[in-house]
Amino acid sequence: MDDCKEKGTLTILCKAVDEDxxxxxxxxxxxxxxGLAGPLGLPSRLxxxxxxxxxxxxxxxxxxxxxxxxxxxxxxxxxxxxGFRRKDRVMMEEDFRRVSDQLIITxxxxxxxxxxxVTVALEAVLKKDNYDAAFAMGPLFMMKAVSELTKRxxxxxxxxxxxxxxxxxxxxxxxxGRLFKTENDMPVYCVGFECDGHxxxxxxxxxxxxxxxxxxxxxxx
Numbered sequence: 001m002d003d004c005k006e007k008g009t010l011t012i013l014c015k016a017v018d019e020d021x022x023x024x025x026x027x028x029x030x031x032x033x034x035g036l037a038g039p040l041g042l043p044s045r046l047x048x049x050x051x052x053x054x055x056x057x058x059x060x061x062x063x064x065x066x067x068x069x070x071x072x073x074x075x076x077x078x079x080x081x082x083g084f085r086r087k088d089r090v091m092m093e094e095d096f097r098r099v100s101d102q103l104i105i106t107x108x109x110x111x112x113x114x115x116x117x118v119t120v121a122l123e124a125v126l127k128k129d130n131y132d133a134a135f136a137m138g139p140l141f142m143m144k145a146v147s148e149l150t151k152r153x154x155x156x157x158x159x160x161x162x163x164x165x166x167x168x169x170x171x172x173x174x175x176x177g178r179l180f181k182t183e184n185d186m187p188v189y190c191v192g193f194e195c196d197g198h199x200x201x202x203x204x205x206x207x208x209x210x211x212x213x214x215x216x217x218x219x220x221x
Contacts, residue, residue: 010036013062013091044158044194046070049132051077053155054100055122055146057138058084061092063160064137065099072099079125080104083118083142087111119145126153133158136197140206147197157197161205 016025024033044067052071056064061082071078080100084090086109097103104121105113114121119142122134126149134157136146143159150157 013059015059044070046074046076049074049076051079051129051131053079053081053122053125053131053134055081055118055134055136055138055142056083057118057142058089060136060138060142060160061096064135065092065095067135067137068096069099077101079129079131081118081121081125082106083108083121083138084112085109117145118142119149122146123149126150126155131155134197136160140202143197143200144202144206147200147202151198158194159197159200160194161200 012024014021014024016022027033046067049071054064054068054071064080064082068078068080078100079102080096081104082090082093082096083106086107090105090107090112093103093105102125104125106116106118106121107113108117109115134146134150134155136143136157137160140161147157147159
C-alpha cells in the first residue's frame with residue numbers, strides 16, 4: 001500500500017456500504033473520479049518518539065498505517081496491534097509488517113492470530129514495555145477501551161475521530177452531529193481530528209455518532 005509520487009498514484013481503502021463507495025469500489029483501471037480533495041488538516045505530531053504502539057481495529061488500519069509508516073521512517077520503534085472480527089476481515093498485514101518492529105494480530109473468534117480483543121494484546125505489551133505514545137484508530141468503542149487502558153499505564157494516547165457527516169461537508173449545523181466533548185466540557189468540531197484520548201468524552205461521542213447515522217438514514221429515505 002505504498003503511494004507513488006513519481007507516478008502520481010494514491011491508494012484508497014474504502015468499505016462499500018453506500019452508493020458512492022460501491023461505485024468507487026467498482027472502478028477499473030483507466031477510469032477516474034473527479035472532486036478528490038486532500039490532504040486536509042494538520043499533520044500528525046510524530047517527532048521525538050523512541051517507542052510507540054499503534055492500535056487499529058478493522059478499517060481503522062487505513063488511518064493507522066500512515067502513522068506507523070512515518071514513525072518507522074523517523075527511527076521510532078513501532079509495535080503494531082491489529083484487531084479484527086475474524087480471519088476474512090484481516091487486511092494490510094504485510095504493509096504493517098514492513099514498518100513494524102513487532103506486529104500482533106487478533107481476531108475475536110480466534111480464526112487468525114491471537115484470540116480475543118485487541119485490547120487484551122495491548123495490555124500484555126503495556127505490562128512488558130514502556131511507550132512514549134499510543135495511537136488508536138478504529139471504532140469509537142475500541143478507542144474508548146484503548147484510552148481507558150493506556151490511562152492506567154500513564155501512556156499518552158492519540159485517537160483519530162471520524163467526521164460526523166450529515167450535510168456532505170462535515171460542517172453540519174445540526175446538534176446531533178456537530179460537537180464532541182472532552183472531560184472539561186470543551187466542545188471540539190467533528191470535522192475529523194486527532195485528540196488526546198484521555199480527554200474525550202467517548203460516551204457522548206458514541207451517542208452523537210448513533211444520532212448522526214440515524215439522521216443520515218432518515219435523509220436518504
